Amino acid sequence: MSVRTRPKIFLIDDHPIVRSGLESEIKASGDYEYCGSASSIKEGTKMMGFAGPDLLICDVSLQDENGIKELDSIRKKFPEMKIVFLTMHRDWSYLQDAISAGADGYILKSDSMESIMASIKKVLNRGKVFPGEIANFSYDEKHIREVAEIVKKLTKRESQILNFLSKGKLNREIAEELKLSVRTVEAHRASIFKKLEVDNMVELTRILVQLKSLDPN
Known part of the structure; x- marks a missing residue:
């Protein structure tokens, strides 16, 4: 009878405390094998060649x-490996x-560490993990075109505000940048949502992701 092997996880982060904390959780779970860590992708790529991880947390x-x-160069070297980004960046971009x-x-x-470990489990079970379940959108090329x-027909001001929204800026921050009142920004934002037929930022982000997929440049 074959012994079921545990999925191997490798970490790349230049903060030792982050690596140490994740290492402890991975080892304590008993469900995964911690197979190493590095502070840079260059260093990590060399080590992963020997470690053979199933999942990279970067x-x-x-x-x-x-x-x-x-990511593209990592994929070419390790095409079967799952890759998850663990970051402090909340920016939609x-x-x-x-x-x-x-x-x-x-x-x-x-x-929370509990949430992070749950996300790791989901990815290793062939799932996708993104804020707002953005990965589950359906792609309709005709619709997105x-x-x-x-989007091309938005007013100049709406285009400016859409750009700020795509970077995760809040209404107050946009108002300060453009020297407008928050109420004015809210009105433009409502107009953008209406024209694009979305109700919230999660839906808007889905649209922006699809637009980027349509024209990555």
Whole structure:
């Protein structure tokens, strides 16, 4: 009878405390095998060649590297490995980039350890983990091309505000940037939502992700 092997997890983060905390949780769970960690993607790639991880948990902003920008090269070296980003970045633009690049998950460091471990389990069970379950949207190219035309017809001010919203800016922050009242920003935001037929930021982000997939440049 064959012995069932535990999934191997590797960590890349330039904060020793983060690596230590995750290492402890992974080992304590008993469900996974901790197979190593590194402070950089360059170092980690060399080590993973020997460790053979099933899942990589990687920070986005490392000292001299961007995890999302390096994802494609990591995939080429380890095509079967799941890749999850664990980050402090709440910006929608980072999230969009991670999804467009083909990440299996995007988890915030501010999440509870219980939530992080639950997310790891879901990814290893072939699921996707993104805030707001954004990964579960359906892609309709005809529809998204129609949406792209609507976006082109937004007013100059609406386009500015949509750009700020895509970066995770709050109404108050946008108002300060554009020297407008919060009420005015709210009115423009409501107009954008109405034109794009969305009700909240999660739905708007789905639209933005699909638009980026349509034209990654």
